[in-house]
Amino acid sequence: MNATTELAGLAATTLQVLAVVAGAPLIVGGMRQVRARLEGRAGGGIGQPWRDLRKQLRKQAITPAGTTVVFGFAPAVVAGSTLLIAAILPLIALGSPLDSAADLFGVVGLLFLGTVALTLAGLDTGTAFGGMGSSREITIAALVEPTILLAVFALSVPGHSANLAAIVSATAEHPGQLVSPGSLLAFVALAIVIIAETGRLPVDNPSTHLELTMIHEAMVLEYAGPRLALVEWASGMRLTVLLGLMANLFLPWGIAGAHPSVLAILIGLVAITVKVAVLAGVLAAGEVFIAKLRYFRIPELLAGSFLLALLAVTASYFFATATN
């Protein structure tokens, strides 16, 4: 590997981080617009989240009385961990310099590090809403983690590795594995946990205005101004990178190789943008037709996804045995 190809990998990684930073609010805006149109409203336009962020960033920074540095730094930790995940994942190209530094277990760990930072911030405020949101969020996170790790396991069986580049290139080389029962079950399981982890319907309603039904929003109720901007930005980025991860795990076409040319990087960028936009559109359209679940029905949903993930692993094990 010479310096030029390393530079190309670095350039692709930088580009994908920038694309996530710039594109995440647009994805959120697009989802809101799809919902608005389907519900017969005009909607605020795709650029509305960006306009909101600009407004929030210009506002005065407010520190709620009695909070500690945990509250102050939690948004930066969430946003930072998400940026790092965006740099690790193979979104545009396979050759991220960080790929061998963190496998899928590491990515899941970083994701939870962000969740933990926000739940601690919710508790730090010392309000009933903050504690309520944190308690709910951490309960869902605790139940989501087993499913994510099992789905990771199922996906790492064909590539014999939990490193993302290995998984994605194994799928790209043997597309037949996508229709295997293990892969399909893992897809459904992962879809459910991504919905739960990013706080979408039917687990959480991101546009609710009633504190008692909130999960994520209750936890960040005390944030205002620039910190709120960071929290919103980060949650948009989390949604984007998770959708991107799912897109490339199951539909890896268009992704540039480990030593990409400029054209390959551009194709990769267009491909991932289209994939994430389509997934986000489908998710938003689906949300129109479902209501939020009662909080204590959510564990049933997550237990179902856990079972699917377990079946996925077992199926992929026996499937691998049959072909080898």
Add this chain to the structure above:
Amino acid sequence: MSAAHTALHDSPGVPAPDVGSPASGRARGLAVLSGGLTTALGAVGVALGLSVIFGAPRHLRIGWLLPLVGVTFDLGPLGGFFVAATGAVSIAVGIYVVGYAQREHWVRFSLAMLPLFVAAMLLVPAAGSVTTFLLAWELMAAASLVLVLTEHHRGEVRSAGGFYAVMTQLGFAAILLALVVLSAAGRGDAFATIAAHSGGISTGTRTAVFLLTLMGFGSKAGLLPLHAWLPRAHPEAPSPVSALMSAAMVNMGIYGIIRIDVQILGPGPHWWGLTLMIFGALSAVFGVLQASVATDLKRLLAYSTTENMGLITLALGAATLLSSYGAHQVAALAMTAALLLILSHSAFKTLAFLAAGSVLAATGLRDLDKLGGLARRMPGTTVMFGIAALGASGLPLGAGFVGEWLLLQSLIHSPHDNNTLLALTMPLSVGAVALTTGLGIAAMVKAFGVGFLARPRSAAASAAREAPATMMTGMAIAAAACAVFALAPVLLSPVLRQVLAAVPTVGGAAAGPVLGAYLRLPGLAGSMSPGLIAAALLIAVLIALGLARWGGRRRPASAVAPLWACGADSLSPRMQYTATSFAEPLQRVFDNVLQPDTDVEVTHFAESQYLIEKVTYRTLLADPVEQRLYLPVVRAVTTWAQWVRRAHPGSVHLYLAYGALGLLIVLVIAR
């Protein structure tokens, strides 16, 4: 037990006089002596352990100390590993106890027992023969029991001590029986002799020894269902003692399993590894579930010990199971995971118990429902507990992450070609480990978030003061160890390599994982770099902070504003979520396993039944294993004892008749 009680009653139970008087000077001197001795012993343990890990094994025989057999010490790399780990824990605890013993007015007797307990723990892995091992084991059990009873004037302490005494002695009986059978079959008292003859031991004997040692050592390690002493004794013992017990003594149970069942008799048939994995997984999930609903800070940490010992046993079981199938490469990986988990658990659990001890010394509280707001009153301790909690939750940047990553890698890389047993076991184990990690995060967020952040929930918590310098130093040493495990496991790589080579029954000649700047698995695809992740995360967080400054120049100066109270005047600390309410969703989700006893009592006004005067909510979370398994046994023993009691009503005539009858029976048999 009774000896311990009489000895304790001789010492003064009243608190020592105030600071400044000559007596307090002497108390300080004694505390320094005891702590210094403990630290010195710990330093000797670390030096000795490292010297045998990297150098030649050491032998020592003192023939006159025990009649007939003598005392034999035989320290190899495996024993050295545990000696070094125990020593490292003792160094931190020894420094910490100097400040703690003065704040908590420890009596002289407890101060004297602390170095003795450490010495006994250092002797257990060094023992080279069955007799010496049993002697050191019993010394360790007795010393720890006396230390648990330090605050014997409280009823709960006495009850916990009784529980601990019975269970540790039952465990000892199982170990005694196992080792006696083993030494009879192995034709010798020394472990080396037994190991040399282990090929000739029959399958039946092997099975008996395995089951008995699993019971005895498993109860010391706090594995299900023999864990019940742990959540009782650890919270009631003084915190430095809890740290020693939880971070060093329980490891001895794991040492016993590795030494006897893996090193001497291993790897054994497939079902040995499978049994270890099942008990490990059950302990891990049950322990973490109890920890996530516990409201007593030290009880939470004690259950987390059961959880971690479960994970270690699971890794050990995976290593033996994979070895018995000949998958040496992956088995070496699982064994390294077990060893690393032992070390990292010792580091973060020492730190957690020491931090909990400084909270206890400052506020007198262990109940998370009454704590809170300590971050402002005790910033140093808060940071220390935060590091420990991050380590215990198994997240990146935490001490436990690398060990759990290695364990998961060994589970996903296990071969499964035409092997239904492995194809079923490994996914289920990943599920168990993942559930454990998820719930562990919830438990630690609760402990840190509710206990240290938010606002104080009681007067005692709002009047807390920071721990003295010696206590902070002790915690800082443990925190430094946590940082090494989290960021630079490369420093431990040579130690783990040597110890792995000393247990050739798992892994064979296969090299373990390479713990460099990048963790690499030889022969398997997969890599990770905890240090690089930490550095990259730091850069990413700085970038995020930079992004948030965008447009900052036009922004008004930042201000402090009151919290949102739905338009009411202000919030009172009672409106906060408590540890109980925080864990309530989890308690409801795992209702069937936890079986909480919940009572809601609504009192109406006498005038109208539509107006509520007060609502009382009471919930009791008893350990279901204890309720189902222990209570019937205790009841049966009590009933049986009542029956036997009828035979000795106090009549001397009757006793003489028993004597005569006994003599006649002996004569008839002996004839």
